[in-house]
Amino acid sequence: MSQAIKHFLIVFDHEAGHLAEPVIQFGEDSQAAVAAYSAKEKELKDRRLVEIVLVGSDSLQTVKLTHANYFDGSVALNKYLVGI
Amino acid sequence: MKKAGSTLRRLLRGEIKIEDPRVDHALSVIQEYRAAHQYPLVKANMGLRSAVRAEHCQVEVTQRLKRLRTIVDKLRREPTMSLTTMQDVGGCRAVLNSIDEIRRVERRLKKNRPVLGYYDYVTTPRASGYRSVHIIVGYHDREDELRAVEVQLRTRPMHDWAIGVESLSGRLQVDLKSGEGPREVLDLLAALSEAMALQDLGQEVPEALRDRVRLLRPAALPYIGDQL
Secondary structure, three states: OOOOOEEEEEEEEOOOOEEOOOOEEOOOOHHHHHHHHHHHHHHOOOOOOEEEEEEEEOOHHHHHHHOHHHOOOOOOOHHHHHHO | OHHHHHHHHHHHOOOOOOOOHHHHHHHHHHHHHHHOOHHHHHHHHHHHHHHHHHOOOOOEEEEEEOOHHHHHHHHHHOOOOOHHHOOOOEEEEEEEOOHHHHHHHHHHHHHHOOEEEEEEOOOOOOOOOOOOEEEEEEEEOOOOOEEEEEEEEEEHHHHHHHHHHHHHHHHHOOOHHHOOOOHHHHHHHHHHHHHHHHHHOOOOOOHHHHHHHHHHHHHHHHHHOOOO
8 A cells, every 4th residue: 555645536427327427536636636526516516316426545446446336337235135 | 604504404495496696605615614624534544544554454445525415415314413513524444354453443543543433333233234433533634623534444345235335325316324215225235234244253144134135135126126
């Protein structure tokens, strides 16, 4: 795990079941990330089925694991259901 | 801050419309308040990583600033809640390999920082089935004001349950974690969480619980479809 925390803005469309746009990466610029987060929320405030999330982590790879639900149309619980 | 909260409650009660300029202003106030948590959140993230490393755990750590919509929904759900008493505007999370690791990291965090709150949903899960340990720690912002940051410690199954439910909540437009939504879905998720908790401890899931999950599943199917 490297020390730097990088910031990623995720825009996910629940209706379509996938990302509404590519993940926006801000590197370590946390203030720019927060400003863009607020701007995007205002821009899409009428779209109830669009979810906007600002996540910080060491890499996009980690975010894809910890927030898998936005990246693989997640079936996180299916494997447990199947196992029961 | 109070005025912003009450404007949004009026919006949710249908007393004012979303186009009302007061709504825009209230949203800006909340966003500004939230932005003040970003700096302490980064520090909390560093602190959590350091605690995780010190305990020799290999995990992913992430942080997030609470979504505007989730903040507004929480204000609606909990009428006595105000923005300033909301302790999870900034949150970071570690997904650990076992409950033992959770307890070790938890002890270390409590030793390192002033603890403003503590919620053990592993010992006592929420009615929805949500399990995790939440520790509220204090970090100062750029103006030297103490801000609360919520640290969540989960195992992989706890995390999978939570993100699965979050994803489903988004699709159904209800907050399942807080007990909102179709009874059939809530019952299935609670039973599934019970089974996953036993598996997490390396215990066998009793046949009666397996049967309950199998029975609940068809009733929930119209809502969850084939993706859960």
